[in-house]
Amino acid sequence: MSERLRQHDNVVIQSLAQIGNCGLFLLALLRAVPRSLRYMRETVRQLWFLGAMSLTIIMVCGLFVGMVLMLQLYHVLSIFGGTSASGMVVALSVYRELGPVVTALLFAGRAGTSITAEIGLMRATDQIDAMEMMAVDPMAYVATPRFLAGLVAMPLLCCVFCAMAIFGGHLVGVTWLGIDNGTFWANMTSVVEVRTDIVNGVLFKSLAFGAVVSLIAVFQGFTTPPTSEGVAYATTRTVVASSIAILALDFVLTAFLM
Amino acid sequence: MSQQRSSYAVGTGLFIVLGFAALAYLATQTSSVANVHQGDSYVVDTHFTNVGQLKERAPVKIAGVRVGQVQSIDLTPGQDVADVKLSIDKRYDHIPLDSVATIYTSGLLGDQYVGIDYGSSKQLLAANGTLARTKSSEPLEEMLGKFFGAGGVADDIGGTYTVTANFSNVGTLSPGAPVKMAGVPIGSVQSVVADPLKLNAKVVMAIDKRFNQIPDDSAAAVFTSGLIGTQYVSIQPGGSPDPLKNGDEMILTQSAMQLEDLIGKFLVNGSSSDNKGAGNGGK
Numbered sequence: 001m002s003e004r005l006r007q008h009d010n011v012v013i014q015s016l017a018q019i020g021n022c023g024l025f026l027l028a029l030l031r032a033v034p035r036s037l038r039y040m041r042e043t044v045r046q047l048w049f050l051g052a053m054s055l056t057i058i059m060v061c062g063l064f065v066g067m068v069l070m071l072q073l074y075h076v077l078s079i080f081g082g083t084s085a086s087g088m089v090v091a092l093s094v095y096r097e098l099g100p101v102v103t104a105l106l107f108a109g110r111a112g113t114s115i116t117a118e119i120g121l122m123r124a125t126d127q128i129d130a131m132e133m134m135a136v137d138p139m140a141y142v143a144t145p146r147f148l149a150g151l152v153a154m155p156l157l158c159c160v161f162c163a164m165a166i167f168g169g170h171l172v173g174v175t176w177l178g179i180d181n182g183t184f185w186a187n188m189t190s191v192v193e194v195r196t197d198i199v200n201g202v203l204f205k206s207l208a209f210g211a212v213v214s215l216i217a218v219f220q221g222f223t224t225p226p227t228s229e230g231v232a233y234a235t236t237r238t239v240v241a242s243s244i245a246i247l248a249l250d251f252v253l254t255a256f257l258m
Numbered sequence: 259m260s261q262q263r264s265s266y267a268v269g270t271g272l273f274i275v276l277g278f279a280a281l282a283y284l285a286t287q288t289s290s291v292a293n294v295h296q297g298d299s300y301v302v303d304t305h306f307t308n309v310g311q312l313k314e315r316a317p318v319k320i321a322g323v324r325v326g327q328v329q330s331i332d333l334t335p336g337q338d339v340a341d342v343k344l345s346i347d348k349r350y351d352h353i354p355l356d357s358v359a360t361i362y363t364s365g366l367l368g369d370q371y372v373g374i375d376y377g378s379s380k381q382l383l384a385a386n387g388t389l390a391r392t393k394s395s396e397p398l399e400e401m402l403g404k405f406f407g408a409g410g411v412a413d414d415i416g417g418t419y420t421v422t423a424n425f426s427n428v429g430t431l432s433p434g435a436p437v438k439m440a441g442v443p444i445g446s447v448q449s450v451v452a453d454p455l456k457l458n459a460k461v462v463m464a465i466d467k468r469f470n471q472i473p474d475d476s477a478a479a480v481f482t483s484g485l486i487g488t489q490y491v492s493i494q495p496g497g498s499p500d501p502l503k504n505g506d507e508m509i510l511t512q513s514a515m516q517l518e519d520l521i522g523k524f525l526v527n528g529s530s531s532d533n534k535g536a537g538n539g540g541k
Contacts, residue, residue, distance in 0.1 A: 048266045052273035084369050091288055156277025163280040166288055182327045183369055185288075186315035192289040202284065 025219045028139055029147055035137055036144035043145040050111040050146070051153030055160065057110055058103060062161035065098060066090060066168025074177050083177070087184035088191050090169040095192065096201040096258075099162040101250050104209035107154060108242035112217035115146050116238040119221025120231035128222075143222065147214045154210025155203050162202055200257045205250065212249060213242045298348040299326060300385035304359045309340045310370055310395030312361055317371045318344050319362075325350040328372060344372060344389075355381040361395035370395060418445060418464040419504035423478040428459040429489050429514030431480050437463045437491045444469045447491060463491060465502075473498040479512035489514060 036043070073086040119142060122128050131138045166188075173179040192198070217238050224234035306312075309331055318326040326346035334341040344359070356377030363370050374389070383389065428450055437445040445465035453460045465472070475496035482489050493508075502508070 044270050045266050048270040048273070051277075052269050055273065055276070081364075081368055084364070095284070153273075156274060156280075159277050159280035159284060163283050166284070180317055180324065182315050182317050182324070186313050186327075187369070188288050189315070190313055194285055194289050198281075198284055198289060203281075 021223065022215065022219050025222065026215055029143055029215070029218070032137065032139040032144045033148070035140035036148070039141050039145055042141060043148050046145045046149035047153055050107075050115070050149050051156060054107060054110045054153070054157060057106055058157045058161050059164050061102065061106055062099075062164030063168040063171075065102060065161075066094065066165030066170075067172045069093065069098070069165070070169040070172040070177075074173065074179075083179055084183045085187055086173055086179065087169060088187040090173075091166060091188045091192050092197065094162050094165040094169075095197040097250070097254070099158050099165065099202055100205035100209055101246060103158040103161045103206060104154065104213055104246045105243060107150070107157060107210070108213045108217070108239055108246065111150065111153070112213050112238045112242050113235050115150075115214065115217035116221040116224070116235045117231060119143075119146075119218065120224040120226075120234050123222065123224060124226040124228065124231060126226075143218045147211075147218055150214025150217070151207065151210045154213070155206045158202055158206035196257075204257070205253055208249060208253060209246050212245045216242050216245060299345045300348060300351065301329060302344045302346055302353075302383060303386070303388040304342045304344060304372075304392050305334060305388075306340045306342055306359075306361060306392050306394045307338075308361075308394040309342060310361060310363075312342070312370045312372070312395065316369060318346060318374065319371055320350065320353075320374045320376070322373075325374075342372070351382070351385075353383040354379040355383050355387070356391060357383065357389060358391045358393060359389045360393040363395070417467045419467055419470070420448060420462055420464050421502050421504075421506045421508055423461050423463065423491075423508040423511050424453060424456060425459045425461060425478075425480060425511050425513045427513040427516065428461060428480055429482070429516070431461065431489045431491065431514065435488060435490050437465060437493065439469065439472070439493045439495065441492075444493075461491065470501055472502045474500045474502045474506060474508075475510065476502065476508060477510035477512060478508045480514035482515070 069090050070086055073089050074083055077083045077086050077089075119128075122142065128138045128142070131141065170184065174181050174184050220234040220238045220241070224230045312328060312331060314328055314331055316328045317324045318328065326344055329343040329345040330341075331343075332341045333339075346353075353374060354377040356379040358375045358377065360373050360375065361370055362373045377391070431447060431450055433447050433449055435447045436443040437447060445463055448462040448464045450459060450461050452458070461478075463478075472493065473496040475498040477494045477496065479492050479494065480489055481492045496510070
């Protein structure tokens with residue numbers, strides 16, 4: 001019994017230590033930002049790899065999310081004769097929730113895992129130690145560029161996702177199901193507000209999610225046990241922890257912002 | 259190597275530009291600062307006393323076919339009249355000058371749009387011209403009032419005469435409710451007040467003068483339209499040769515059914531009713 005209790009205790013203390021380490025890691029990361037400005041090129045390269053290379057999956061998913069949302073709404077709203085409101089509901093739900101959350105989940109799966117795996121392998125093959133030997137600060141050269149790139153890429157990806165979702169909704173609603181084009185846009189523009197929906201919803205939320213996902217990915221990569229098993233485990237943990245953090249943070253942000 | 263680096267830089271630049279373009283699209287095209295750009299069209303001026311829920315960019319339709327959209331809705335300076343500018347497609351430029359612009363609602367809860375019904379004038383509406391004849395949007399309250407209130411009886415044709423009836427319970431009957439005979443509205447309830455002496459409800463009904471041959475032994479009953487509908491007074495004609503006259507009282511009445519009573523009767527299966535025998539005292 002006491003054995004199990006101690007194990008249980010260990011798990012709690014370990015996860016608390018994990019969170020504390022993550023916070024300390026964030027501080028070290030932010031302290032390394034001025035030093036990482038020397039490696040601007042590396043940041044741009046990471047922005048290309050994490051952001052631009054994720055465009056395809058973001059665009060395709062955005063399109064389908066918008067299309068399926070419109071299809072579902074149309075069938076429900078046609079019961080009440082309110083199909084003309086479906087464009088507006090698509091816009092609001094995508095801007096406020098679906099856009100930032102789905103983009104962040106996709107980003108965690110597409111970019112977060114690759115960050116963790118890459119850094120974890122660097123660690124397993126002693127590249128990080130080699131950098132330190134060569135007086136290259138791994139925090140400034142490896143960690144911060146990836147963190148900053150994730151921070152910049154997420155809002156941009158989210159904007160593209162939302163635009164594609166609106167396009168998909170328009171495609172299904174107006175072109176296929178025959179909602180009036182003017183009504184579609186008029187209803188949408190009459191309820192969407194730049195400050196509450198686009199700045200608070202799309203930009204702010206996706207910025208916060210970008211920070212959380214890249215922090216978790218970089219942290220997991222740096223703290224992974226330097227074995228092939230450890231890298232695999234760290235990659236899995238990146239996706240699990242990011243997804244939980246995104247959804248929990250989404251609730252908190254919505255409660256504060258709305 | 260430097261070749262590859264510059265391709266990264268260009269691709270990343272493209273990505274950033276695309277992201278900002280998407281943001282600009284969201285902010286300008288789908289939010290309230292959206293522009294009102296459209297193809298070749300001409301503008302027509304109309305004036306409405308009430309535009310209801312009409313919005314900018316709402317459709318303009320002729321015979322149900324979309325021909326343009328509402329460009330702007332403003333208050334005419336110095337008047338309590340809405341100035342609505344319609345932007346109509348250039349292809350539809352054969353609108354007679356005396357056409358009527360009406361604000362319609364699509365369905366009961368749908369959006370409002372402007373419908374143009376053609377007139378017969380030989381003169382055509384010119385660009386920047388004015389459609390002088392308009393019909394404003396009718397507030398839902400007024401429509402509902404007509405619907406549930408007098409029930410389509412023209413109040414001012416031929417006048418009305420009043421009769422009273424006493425009910426032991428009127429339920430939720432309220433002034434304005436229809437009075438029907440054979441299901442057809444013939445008048446409306448004028449007032450519902452409690453009688454201080456008889457301790458029951460006195461209902462004054464205004465009945466159209468055209469229906470002046472109702473026998474004076476007819477019965478009045480409070481019915482409900484449907485399960486949850488509004489209540490109305492139904493008159494069941496009797497057999498007396500003398501008709502009801504102005505100020506008469508209807509003796510035979512049947513009160514509103516209370517749902518609780520009905521359920522009670524159903525459950526207890528015919529227990530003695532406490533107020534049923536108003537006329538015959540006991541079984």
